[in-house]
Every structure is written in structure tokens, then in C-alpha cells.
Amino acid sequence: MKKITAIIPCYNEEAGIADVVSGFSTQQLAKSGYELEVLVIDNNSTDKTAEVAAKAGAQVIFEPRKGKGNAVRSAFYSIDNKTDYIIMIDGDFTYSSSEILRMIEPIDSGFCDVVVGSRLNGRIAKGSMTPLNRVGNIIFSQLVRFIYGSKVTDVLSGYFAWSRPSLERLRPHVESEGFALEMEMVTKMARLGESVYSVPISYDTRAGVANLRPFYDGIRILRMLLRNIFWQVPEANASTVRNDM
Numbered sequence: 001m002k003k004i005t006a007i008i009p010c011y012n013e014e015a016g017i018a019d020v021v022s023g024f025s026t027q028q029l030a031k032s033g034y035e036l037e038v039l040v041i042d043n044n045s046t047d048k049t050a051e052v053a054a055k056a057g058a059q060v061i062f063e064p065r066k067g068k069g070n071a072v073r074s075a076f077y078s079i080d081n082k083t084d085y086i087i088m089i090d091g092d093f094t095y096s097s098s099e100i101l102r103m104i105e106p107i108d109s110g111f112c113d114v115v116v117g118s119r120l121n122g123r124i125a126k127g128s129m130t131p132l133n134r135v136g137n138i139i140f141s142q143l144v145r146f147i148y149g150s151k152v153t154d155v156l157s158g159y160f161a162w163s164r165p166s167l168e169r170l171r172p173h174v175e176s177e178g179f180a181l182e183m184e185m186v187t188k189m190a191r192l193g194e195s196v197y198s199v200p201i202s203y204d205t206r207a208g209v210a211n212l213r214p215f216y217d218g219i220r221i222l223r224m225l226l227r228n229i230f231w232q233v234p235e236a237n238a239s240t241v242r243n244d245m
Helices: 019-023 026-031 047-055 069-076 095-110 129-147 166-171 180-194 214-230 235-240
Strands: 002-010 036-042 059-062 086-090 114-124 160-163 196-203
Touching: 002 019, 002 069, 002 095, 019 036, 019 047, 026 036, 026 095, 036 047, 036 095, 036 160, 059 086, 059 166, 069 166, 069 180, 086 095, 086 166, 095 114, 095 196, 114 214, 129 160, 129 180, 160 196, 166 180, 180 196, 180 214
Parallel strands: 002 036, 002 086, 036 059, 114 196
Antiparallel strands: 086 160, 114 160
């Protein structure tokens, strides 16, 4: 069987994390030839996120440095050598963990290296995304497609899937600490030559209180988009670029 490791960065997500963890259908995955490991990265939460996640069946990793980027980097280097595919999903229950096979299939079939779940091309529940956030996402996504030639249609999505080699090529270059993380990963994967595509996903109203600050985080996301226009793989890490380009 092939192994999937799901990583879930969390800060104060006790309201939604159990549903995310339990939403992975291990029976369905097994029938399709996959085994699953779930890693919840507790980003120094002040609530019972870690306790609830462990009770739901996840392995909990504590990351004391606050910021989603710190939690995700910790997860990237906690994946064991038996893992074939990696899923990243938020812990607020806005994304459906039951759609994991939709994320994995294009990679497993050899169609691409990375999949980004697209809310904009999928089903968005009423009230789950503000008009401001939606318009901002559309603009950012169009800019990335035009500047970087990326096939991603939702550059601010929190639902990713990677093959193990593609993740290993990306992870030395991930530096963001906060909500510019997704923009950094999408733009740097484009520069690394990864084959990245989007699939439609569901997006629902979140459980618990939102941590995103639209204006402040929007400025940081824009800066990341512009900064990486001229980003090149450091010479010492040139071997991380796909060698079949």
C-alpha cells in the first residue's frame, strides 16, 4: 500500500480539528490502496487543540514558534521515509478531508507533481468567504497565472497535495512565517519547475474564530508575490530543481 501523510497546522482550532481528523475515510483509502497518517502541528495553542486532536486519532507535534509557516515547516521535516504523498489541510473544518482522494489521484496517476484545491472553481458555502476575500483571491490568482505561468486557480487555498519528491524539492526554500505561506509555496514551485494543477474542492464556514487579518495579511501576500518574481534557486540548492525540464 502507498502511504499518505496528512499535515494539519493548527492554532486554537479545538472547535474544528476533531471533524477534520475524523473526516478522512480510512476504509475508503484502504480500498483504494492507501494507508494514512495524520500529523497535527499544535502551533502553541492556548485552547485544547492538542488534546482534542490526539483523542480523534492524530499524532500531535508541538511547534512553539507561532505562525502557520513555522508549523508547516515543522511538519515538512517530520514526515517519515515511508510516505509517498503529503496532504496539507487547515484545521478549521472549512476544507473537506473526505475529498483527499480527489487531491491525490492526479499525482498518483502521473498527471502532475502537486495539486492545489480550488475553492473558486468548486463549491463555496454561503457565508464562508467574504466578497472582499473572494475578489482579492481572484486578483492574486490572475496575477500569479500571468506573471509566473502557473496553472493554479486559487493561490490562497489551504488545501495542497504533493508527491514526496516535489515536497523535498520545495521545503528547503520555504521561509514564510505567516499567512503569506501559500503564496510563497505557489510562486516558488513555479520557479522550481514543478507541475502544479488545481482541482475543484468544497469550502464551508469555519468552526471557531478566524485568525486571518484581511488587510494586514493581504499586504504581506502581495509583497510575497512581487518579491518572488526575481527569486532564483540558490546555486547550492540547484539540484532541487526538476531535472526533466
